[in-house]
Amino acid sequence: METNSSKSFLGTSTDIGVPFIAVANHKGGVGKTTTTLNVAADLALFYGKKVLVMDMDKQAHCAFFSGLERREGIEKLFSANYKQVVLSELVQKIDLTDNLCIDLLGNIGSHGRGLERVERAMVKNDDRDNIYDLVINLIKAHRYFFGQYDVVLIDCPPGVTMITKNIYRFADYIIIPTSAHESSFDGIDQLVREVARYSGKVKSKVMGFVLTREKPHSAVRSTILKFSEGLLRAKSLQMRIPVIGYIPESARVEEATTKSLGTCPSLAVYAPKSKPAVAYEALTDNVAKMFGWKKQSKRGGK
Ligand SMILES: Nc1ncnc2c1ncn2[C@@H]1O[C@H](COP(=O)(O)OP(=O)(O)OP(=O)(O)O)[C@@H](O)[C@H]1O
Ligand SMILES: [Mg+2]
Numbered sequence: 001m002e003t004n005s006s007k008s009f010l011g012t013s014t015d016i017g018v019p020f021i022a023v024a025n026h027k028g029g030v031g032k033t034t035t036t037l038n039v040a041a042d043l044a045l046f047y048g049k050k051v052l053v054m055d056m057d058k059q060a061h062c063a064f065f066s067g068l069e070r071r072e073g074i075e076k077l078f079s080a081n082y083k084q085v086v087l088s089e090l091v092q093k094i095d096l097t098d099n100l101c102i103d104l105l106g107n108i109g110s111h112g113r114g115l116e117r118v119e120r121a122m123v124k125n126d127d128r129d130n131i132y133d134l135v136i137n138l139i140k141a142h143r144y145f146f147g148q149y150d151v152v153l154i155d156c157p158p159g160v161t162m163i164t165k166n167i168y169r170f171a172d173y174i175i176i177p178t179s180a181h182e183s184s185f186d187g188i189d190q191l192v193r194e195v196a197r198y199s200g201k202v203k204s205k206v207m208g209f210v211l212t213r214e215k216p217h218s219a220v221r222s223t224i225l226k227f228s229e230g231l232l233r234a235k236s237l238q239m240r241i242p243v244i245g246y247i248p249e250s251a252r253v254e255e256a257t258t259k260s261l262g263t264c265p266s267l268a269v270y271a272p273k274s275k276p277a278v279a280y281e282a283l284t285d286n287v288a289k290m291f292g293w294k295k296q297s298k299r300g301g302k
Pocket of ligand 2: 032033034057061155156
C-alpha cells in the first residue's frame with residue numbers, strides 16, 4: 001500500500017490506478033456517511049486530493065446532508081447504454097471553500113428509486129460473478145471519468161444487499177465505522193466474514209475500524225481491541241483489524257449537518273478546532289499514510 005502517489009498506486013481492482021475505498025457497516029446509524037464526507041473533505045483540504053464520493057445508499061444522505069438537490073445520478077451507470085452516459089454531467093459539486101470542492105456521484109434521482117431498480121435487477125439475476133464483472137466493466141468503460149480522481153470514497157447503505165456484497169468485492173479497501181456501543185459489534189463479525197467470502201482477500205482489504213460517537217472514559221476501546229484480537233484467534237480469519245480512528249461523540253457533528261445546509265457538513269470547515277474535527281483529521285492522516293500521501297496544509301487551511 002506504500003506508494004508516493006495514487007497515480008503510481010498498483011493493484012486496484014479496476015487497474016485504472018485510483019483506489020476505491022468503501023465505508024461500510026451493515027448496522028445503520030454508525031457514522032458511515034459522516035465518516036465518508038469528513039474523510040473526503042479532509043483529503044481535499046489537507047492533501048490536495050481530487051476526491052469523488054460515490055453515494056451507493058438509496059437514502060441519498062451524502063446529497064441530503066450537503067444540501068444538494070435530488071436528481072438523476074449514479075443509477076445511470078447501470079443503464080443499458082452505460083457506455084454512452086456522460087458521468088461528469090451527473091456529478092454535483094459539494095463546496096468546501098471558495099475554491100475547493102469534492103465531487104458527488106449520487107443516487108439521488110426519484111429519492112433513490114434508481115438504485116432500488118438496480119438492486120432488484122441484481123437480485124433477479126443472482127449470479128455474483130457476472131454482477132461483479134458488470135460493475136468492473138462499467139467502471140472500466142468510464143475509465144477516463146474515474147481516472148481523473150485521486151481517490152473514490154463509497155458511502156455504503158446499511159444492511160446486507162446485493163449492492164453491498166458487490167461493493168465488498170470491487171472496492172480496493174474498506175473502512176468500518178462502528179459506534180461505541182457494544183451492541184454495535186454484533187454485525188461486524190458477519191461483515192468481515194462477508195468481505196472474506198465475496199472478495200477472498202479480506203486481510204489486505206479491510207483498512208481498519210473507526211470507533212465513532214465515543215464517550216469520555218468509555219470502556220468500548222478495550223472491547224473493540226479484544227474483538228480485534230478475537231478475529232486474530234478465529235481459525236478462519238487469523239487477522240487483526242487495526243483501529244484507525246477514534247471519533248468522540250459531539251453535538252458539533254449534528255450541528256455541522258443541520259447548520260451547514262447547502263454546503264458540505266465538513267467539521268474541518270464548520271468547526272475546525274472542535275474535537276471531532278481534529279479526530280477526523282487524524283483518521284484521514286492514517287488513511288493517507290497508507291498511500292504515502294503528503295500533507296499540504298494544516299487544519300483550517302484553505
Ligand atoms: N461523532 C458523532 N457525534 C455525534 N453525532 C454523530 C457522530 N457521528 C455521527 N453522528 C450522528 O449520527 C447520525 C447517524 O450518522 P450517519 O448518518 O453518518 O450514520 P450512517 O451509518 O451513515 O447511517 P445509515 O446507516 O442510516 O446510512 C447522524 O445524525 C449524525 O449526525
Ligand atoms: Mg449513511
